[in-house]
Amino acid sequence: MTGGVSARETFRWRSRSFLLFGAGAASLAAGVLLARPAFLYLALPLLTAPLAATLLGPQRAPTARLTWAVEGSAQEVRVAGTVTFDRPTNPRDIEIEFSTPPGLTEDRPPEVERAGSELRFILHWSASAPVVVPVPFPRAIWVDPAGLVERPVRWSPTPLVVERYPVELVHIGAVRLERTIAAPGEILSRRIGADGEFFGIRHAAPNEPPRRINWTATARTGRLMANEYQLERTGDILLLLDARPTSLGRTVDAELLALSAAAAYGIAESFLREKARVGLGVYGEFLDTVPLAGGRTQRVRIKNALLKVRLTRSPGPDERCALSLRRYFPPGVTTIVFSSLADDESRYLVPYLRRRGFPVVVLSPSALPILTARPTLSAEEEELVARLAKVVRRDRIARTWEDAPVVDWNDYWSLGGLVDLLRRPGRRGRGV
Amino acid sequence: MTPSIVGRALRPTLVALALLALLVVFDTALAGTAKLLLALGVLATMGGGAALRAAASDSAHETAPVPVLLGLGLAAAETPVVPLAELLVGVAAVAFVAWLADDPDRPPAGVARGALEWSLPMLAVGLAWASSFLLPPTAAPLGVAGGLLAASLIVLVYLVQRPELFETAGPATI
Numbered sequence: 089m090t091g092g093v094s095a096r097e098t099f100r101w102r103s104r105s106f107l108l109f110g111a112g113a114a115s116l117a118a119g120v121l122l123a124r125p126a127f128l129y130l131a132l133p134l135l136t137a138p139l140a141a142t143l144l145g146p147q148r149a150p151t152a153r154l155t156w157a158v159e160g161s162a163q164e165v166r167v168a169g170t171v172t173f174d175r176p177t178n179p180r181d182i183e184i185e186f187s188t189p190p191g192l193t194e195d196r197p198p199e200v201e202r203a204g205s206e207l208r209f210i211l212h213w214s215a216s217a218p219v220v221v222p223v224p225f226p227r228a229i230w231v232d233p234a235g236l237v238e239r240p241v242r243w244s245p246t247p248l249v250v251e252r253y254p255v256e257l258v259h260i261g262a263v264r265l266e267r268t269i270a271a272p273g274e275i276l277s278r279r280i281g282a283d284g285e286f287f288g289i290r291h292a293a294p295n296e297p298p299r300r301i302n303w304t305a306t307a308r309t310g311r312l313m314a315n316e317y318q319l320e321r322t323g324d325i326l327l328l329l330d331a332r333p334t335s336l337g338r339t340v341d342a343e344l345l346a347l348s349a350a351a352a353y354g355i356a357e358s359f360l361r362e363k364a365r366v367g368l369g370v371y372g373e374f375l376d377t378v379p380l381a382g383g384r385t386q387r388v389r390i391k392n393a394l395l396k397v398r399l400t401r402s403p404g405p406d407e408r409c410a411l412s413l414r415r416y417f418p419p420g421v422t423t424i425v426f427s428s429l430a431d432d433e434s435r436y437l438v439p440y441l442r443r444r445g446f447p448v449v450v451l452s453p454s455a456l457p458i459l460t461a462r463p464t465l466s467a468e469e470e471e472l473v474a475r476l477a478k479v480v481r482r483d484r485i486a487r488t489w490e491d492a493p494v495v496d497w498n499d500y501w502s503l504g505g506l507v508d509l510l511r512r513p514g515r516r517g518r519g520v
Numbered sequence: 521m522t523p524s525i526v527g528r529a530l531r532p533t534l535v536a537l538a539l540l541a542l543l544v545v546f547d548t549a550l551a552g553t554a555k556l557l558l559a560l561g562v563l564a565t566m567g568g569g570a571a572l573r574a575a576a577s578d579s580a581h582e583t584a585p586v587p588v589l590l591g592l593g594l595a596a597a598e599t600p601v602v603p604l605a606e607l608l609v610g611v612a613a614v615a616f617v618a619w620l621a622d623d624p625d626r627p628p629a630g631v632a633r634g635a636l637e638w639s640l641p642m643l644a645v646g647l648a649w650a651s652s653f654l655l656p657p658t659a660a661p662l663g664v665a666g667g668l669l670a671a672s673l674i675v676l677v678y679l680v681q682r683p684e685l686f687e688t689a690g691p692a693t694i
Contacts, residue, residue, distance in 0.1 A: 129610035133641035233634030
């Protein structure tokens with residue numbers, strides 16, 4: 089229910105009613121002034137019809153229940169829903185309006201079907217790039233058949249979120265992460281070396297300590313094998329979104345930030361599924377954080393935080409971000425920084441983070457696909473500008489590589505580069 | 521299936537409304553040519569309303585009743601003080617309300633669903649016409665009484681539909 093709104097407040101005359109009242113009053117006046125009874129007969133239905141619509145319609149806002157879900161995969165987004173009305177509301181008297189959320193485009197007009205006491209609908213949208221966005225609630229109003237009066241339907245639909253991100257992120261949770269802090273209730277062994285329950289044997293990494301090598305298994309297989317423990321299988325990861333404006337302009341910045349939020353959500357979900365602990369930081373003027381935690385509740389926390397991410401108007405300094413991060417997160421936690429690297433200012437954030445002890449990997453969504461999709465110059469000039477922009481971006485990425493590994497995210501529907509980089513031994517950025 | 525433009529414009533209620541309006545025009549005391557011009561004018565307004573309703577634009581759709589109302593007003597302006605002609609004007613106005621309910625952009629059967637919306641004005645027109653012409657002049661107060669009775673019935677229906685109006689708030693303490 090839309091709590092606090094009385095049923096009387098929801099009643100509204102439509103513009104057509106005012107037209108009829110006005111025409112009826114004018115006709116009545118003409119009939120009296122010109123002494124022509126025909127005008128009075130004309131006025132009578134015009135004045136009584138809106139009153140009849142008010143009297144004979146529902147006396148309070150109709151109530152309904154909405155069951156809906158997001159369907160489809162990859163770029164195709166389908167929202168199917170069923171609205172069930174309480175008697176005596178007739179679904180044919182209901183007008184329902186849908187709005188397309190930002191980041192999605194409408195492929196076809198909505199399909200609406202009315203049967204019995206139900207109204208069913210299917211919305212056909214498509215996502216041109218990864219997106220995490222809430223679906224706006226449909227607006228349903230009861231309108232009398234002549235379109236004279238209306239009452240909004242009162243309901244409390246469950247929030248629905250469209251989540252679309254590159255498919256490779258489903259498997260990114262299998263990447264092994266460093267553990268930085270003990271889990272609640274966990275007592276770390278005082279002995280040197282790995283602790284916890286033995287889980288299995290795996291191929292040894294090049295930098296594997298000798299204590300962890302399983303020499304018997306190595307002799308049997310002919311290559312270096314290492315023991316793996318339960319605790320090693322989970323780790324901590326921090327996702328840091330740079331929400332400061334750049335020289336690209338607010339529109340492009342907002343699109344890139346939405347892309348970053350979608351990717352961050354996909355990464356977080358995958359790691360949380362693997363029981364890892366995930367933290368989130370959004371840096372605009374100040375740092376907003378979701379501290380490290382695991383489980384389903386953390387998934388909801390991160391999703392809610394990502395849905396609120398907006399570009400800031402007053403960018404904060406790089407050092408403030410690094411300092412603030414140390415207040416909330418332990419050093420050593422693997423950090424993925426989402427930054428467009430569109431100007432030098434955003435590039436300087438990485439060395440500050442490294443100095444504060446965060447091994448950083450930069451995931452940089454490129455603005456070039458967005459900019460080339462909106463040409464403003466001739467074809468030749470556009471090509472030249474695109475080549476120059478590519479050179480500048482390569483240079484900036486190369487400079488950032490001096491401080492941390494960078495994934496250039498050009499194809500928005502693929503993040504295989506990031507998964508490969510994180511799987512690589514000794515890949516989690518350079519430590520302090 | 522979405523109806524065609526002709527189907528959207530040419531509704532059964534519009535045909536009924538145009539016929540009634542033409543009957544009103546032919547009951548006027550105008551000379552032959554003037555009557556024909558008036559009939560053409562009224563038909564043109566009806567056609568304008570239908571065209572606006574068939575248009576894709578929402579604002580055009582909303583303004584569709586305006587020319588139709590103008591046409592009815594034109595016809596009513598020339599109607600003589602004759603019982604049948606006046607009844608026809610009233611019935612044409614009721615047909616106009618039914619035409620509003622017969623909207624091609626909304627789910628079908630609007631006229632049937634909105635039956636109460638146009639039958640109540642029809643009742644009002646019928647009562648007013650009967651009290652004016654069917655009753656003898658000396659029994660005019662009877663017509664007024666009939667009107668009051670109809671109004672009372674409407675109020676009664678309204679109150680029966682809203683029983684909560686008779687409810688009183690319970691005491692704050694036991």
